[in-house]
Amino acid sequence: MLAIVADHFFFSALHKGAFFRYTDVMPELPEVETVMRGMMPALENATIQNVTINRFDLRGGIPRDFAERVTGAYVDKLERRGKYIIAHLNNDTSIILHLGMSGRIRIFPQATSYDAQKHDHVIFDTAAGARIAFEDPRRFGMLYLAPRSAWDQAPPFSKMGSEPLDNHFHAQRLASALTSRKSPIKSALLDQNIVAGLGNIYVCEALYRAHISPLRLSNSLNADEIDALTAAIKDVLRDAIAAGGSTLRDYQHTDGELGYFQHRFDVYGRKDEPCKTATCDATVQHCVQSGRSTFYCAQCQL
DNA sequence: ACGAGAACCTGTTTGC
DNA sequence: TGCAAACAGGTTCTCG
Known part of the structure; x- marks a missing residue:
């Protein structure tokens, strides 16, 4: 029931070489949904060519083997659950991302236009040449991996309440x-x-x-x-x-x-x-x- | 089991 | 003007 907002205007804007930044956001469901839609053109149906992790000490810690487990994988689907964004990979792995309260995603259609920021903790490069940077000054954000076939069987998803915009929520x-x-x-x-x-x-x-x-x-x-x-x-x-x-x-x-x-x-x-x-x-x-x-x-x- | 509060963290705002 | 304290909030942990 949700309209697709990442339309051709959005694509043309990205291809001008500018970047795309979310700012002053307290990420609740609508913001997370918008961020996910903004990520789709660059990350969905894309191959992760390289991952750079500048620091691992986000909330819960980024797994030490995160980069090696996602590098080379193909992202075939993004989805949102609550305030989490989940990227499903073709190697039976899912990336779980939470923006905490200061998390931002910046997307550069061409990695060459990337400008590094102090709190860019994780940087994804795709085979198509795009760069996706995860910036989070307060480091309340989370980034970890789950088995794709059972990503929703463990906390926090196993006990999570209904999606309020689903028909199941009444x-x-x-x-x-x-x-x-x-x-x-x-x-x-x-x-x-x-x-x-x-x-x-x-x-x-x-x-x-x-x-x-x-x-x-x-x-x-x-x-x-x-x-x-x-x-x-x-x-x-x-x-x-x-x-x-x-x-x-x-x-x-x-x-x-x-x-x-x-x-x-x-x-x-x-x-x-x-x-x-x-x-x-x-x-x-x-x-x-x-x-x-x-x-x-x-x-x-x- | 449940509820309240602290801790985590740093950029920004407020108060002296 | 300058510095310190307060404030912001999502999740997880602790305590009663």
């Missing part, structure tokens, strides 16, 4: 995951084992759209509220993916970096600013839950 499924939960709904929605791919920003946004207070206990939501929440989660993610897609397309018109978030959020980061509901005169409230910033409208969200 109100009843969310309800059953929440009934045993006593924590605030905000905290529960951040749990990747309940819904995959939500992070702090989109949880705040979804609760705002559903008119549900982040302070409510998970098991206190009634059926109507869970219906609204399910729809709000899907809507907010679809909107954000569409915005990411439009920035991909707009890239042909820009000379510099590509950022996602020219658009503003309804509540996230808007402490003390006016609520965006036309009939509401309240201001956005801020609090901390489970050590994370929460933004909400106390008047609209009950």
Whole structure:
């Protein structure tokens, strides 16, 4: 149901020799989806000719034999699960990539135009001459390998919740995951084992759209509220993916970096600013839950 | 089993 | 102006 945004505009932009950069991103599901789509033209149906690893000490550590296990392999499919990007290789290996919170992917259609950055930890070169650089200043990112035939049988995928944009994700499924939960709904929605791919920003946004207070206990939501929440989660993610897609397309018109978030959020980061509901005169409230910033409208969200 | 909080990390913002 | 402290957040680990 998702439109292909890596269209011919995108290809022509890449072939001008410029590069493609993601910046100022808190990678949640929509950002990871956009990054994966941006990687597709360069990495899908490509042969990995060379891998350069500048440092191995990302979260969990990059396997010491990572380069030798992927060099020469053919990438025949990319997919996303939650906030992870998985590249499937033709040698029964899958590359698992997580952007952490500061991870970026830069793509150079011609490796000769590559400009090295301080935190470029891993660099992939393809047989077609492209270069894909994984940059991550905070090193919360992850990069490791799994057997392709069983990549989703191990943590974190084995216990991961539904993909919120799948048809399999519906109100009843969310309800059953929440009934045993006593924590605030905000905290529960951040749990990747309940819904995959939500992070702090989109949880705040979804609760705002559903008119549900982040302070409510998970098991206190009634059926109507869970219906609204399910729809709000899907809507907010679809909107954000569409915005990411439009920035991909707009890239042909820009000379510099590509950022996602020219658009503003309804509540996230808007402490003390006016609520965006036309009939509401309240201001956005801020609090901390489970050590994370929460933004909400106390008047609209009950 | 569950929930809360700390730790990890560094670029950026805030406060004195 | 300059420096230090606070802040940001996804995941994993620890503790109650």
